[in-house]
Amino acid sequence: MANIVVIGAGLGGLPAAYELRHLLPQQHTVTLISDKSEFTFIPGLIQVALNLKPLAHLQLGLAQLAQRHRLNWVPGKVTALDPNAQVLSVEGQGTIAYDYLLIATGASLALDLIPGLGPHGGYTHSVCTPDHALAARQAWLAFLENPGPLVVGAAPGAGCFGPAYEFALIAEQVLRRRGLRQKVPITYVTPEPYAGHLGVSGVKHARELTAALMHQRGIKVIENAAITAVAADAVILADGCRLPFSYAMILPAFRGAEFVRHTPGLGDEKGFIPVLPTQRHPQFAKIYAAGVSIQLTQPDQTPVPIGLPKSGQMTEAMATAAAHNIAVDLGAINASPNVPTLEALCFAEFGDVGIAYIAAPVLPDPQTGQRKRSYAVRGSWVVWVKAAFEAYFMMKIRLGAGMPWYERLGLRTLFGLQMLRQIPIAAPAVANSAESAVN
Known part of the structure; x- marks a missing residue:
């Protein structure tokens, strides 16, 4: 009997635990560890x-979900790991x-890199955690x-920009509806080389659609900006x-979990x-990782450093692949290993309109620099689709589903996205060579 431990119960960890429970015979134990008592749909x-x-x-209570779906629930923070x-x-x-072991902890917030940043002893807010969102709401009221004046943006090294755009544009709509917009100049400050970059260059129409919307809403954009400090009443830039x-x-840069x-x-x-393409650690064969906690290198050299985004959809695909491959390793299923394609679709809600950003895959081909497809499209339908996806995601978490076949079929049919692909089972030397490439 094997004990498979999943650290983290977010958008990657909980679906991975569900996938493992579905794939593995009952004699194997799936242990879920988290220092949070609830699953939270972070994009909301x-x-x-x-x-x-x-x-x-x-939010949904993890203790109840674990009991319902036959997971061994261990509440607490991982403080140390001995991989040997x-x-x-x-x-x-x-x-x-x-x-x-499957590590899906998400990331730690590097608030300490900028003096005055963050709600803990600083002067800015974030929407990265439930506690931060509640503190931000109290201050917003x-x-x-x-x-x-309202300032929204991201710190140097940040790799997650969508929430900053959403916050700025939804806030603008709220202020407009309350008759307060003329009293609130809004500035969006970002290390991105241009508005709509979002950490992924070359997405067709992304720059034009995003910049036009910011201009239309009267939001001043400062690009290529490095925040160096935050005072009680001002964000201070490198210049x-x-x-x-x-x-x-202000969204902070991320770093890995402390342990x-x-x-x-x-x-x-x-x-x-x-990680290798199969999500396995290259040195420790019994460790897999998925989501924001993994290493992905930003291929673009930008004037101000930025990270590469790891969207919730990418996280799900990585977690699903890791769970599948652990089941293959254990001999529980007779199948080829899976690898995530890192094809991404982001629905960004901007008030009464939204923009869908598609990058398939996020990392372009290293030889050609091209992707299979990448484009952005604007419409009010994006807002409705995002709301529907949130409702769907919460429902599948209640039901104990990871990334079911019908979700993958829908993404392939509607947007041409293939979230996972198989790699052939080969002779050991060939297999080791194939798996040695880093994502």
Whole structure:
């Protein structure tokens, strides 16, 4: 009997645990570890921060889900990992041995890189965690009573830009509807080389559609900007420019989980985990990783450093592939290994209109620099599709589904996206060579 441990119960970890439970015979144990007591649909936190949706609509209790879907639930924070002994330590729970480990922790927020950044002893807000969203909402309600300049954006090294655009544009709509827009100058400040880049260059129409919408809504955009500090009333840029604010929401750069950073050989200098195309760690064969916690290199050299986005959809695909491949390793299923294609679709809600960004795959072909397809399209239908997807995702989490076949079929039929592909089972030498390429 094997014990497969999944660390993290977010958009990657919980679907991975579900996939493992479906694929593995009952004699194997699937253990789910998280320092959070609820699953949270993180993309919905922007609506929470702007007081448009209660947090409870985006959360489900992990203890109840684990019991319903036959997972061994261990609440607590992982504090240490010994990959050679295959043992990890959980705060308040002692040590847990594993046969296979899937790390899907998401990332830690590097708020400390910029003085004054963040809600913990700083002056800005974020929408990266439920606690941050609730703090942002409280400050937003106070801001509406005494409005002033609004600054929204991202710090250097950030790889997640969609939520910043969504926050700025949805906030603009809220202010307009309340008759407060003329009192609130809005500035979007970003390390991106241009508005609509979102960490992925060369997406057709993305720049034009995004820039036009920001201009139409009267939002000033400052590109190629490096935030160096935040004062109580201003965001300070590397060129000395000060952007005064009464409210600021700045997305931070990410780093890997603390226990990863403290485990020799597990992650890079930032704590991101290198993986082979199968999501297996190149050094520790019993460890897999998926989602924001993995190492993906930004191929573009931009004037201000930025990261490569790892969308929720990419995270799901990585987690599904990792679960499948662990089941193959255990001999539970007779199948070829799966690899995620890293083809991404992002539905960005911008008030009464939205933009769908498609990059298939996110990383272009290294020889040609081309993708199979990449484009952006604008329409009010994007808002409705995003709302429908949120409802669908919460439903499938309740039901214990990972990335079911009908979801993959829908993405392929509607948008031409293939989330997973098989790699052939080959002789060991060939297989090792095929798996040695990094994502």
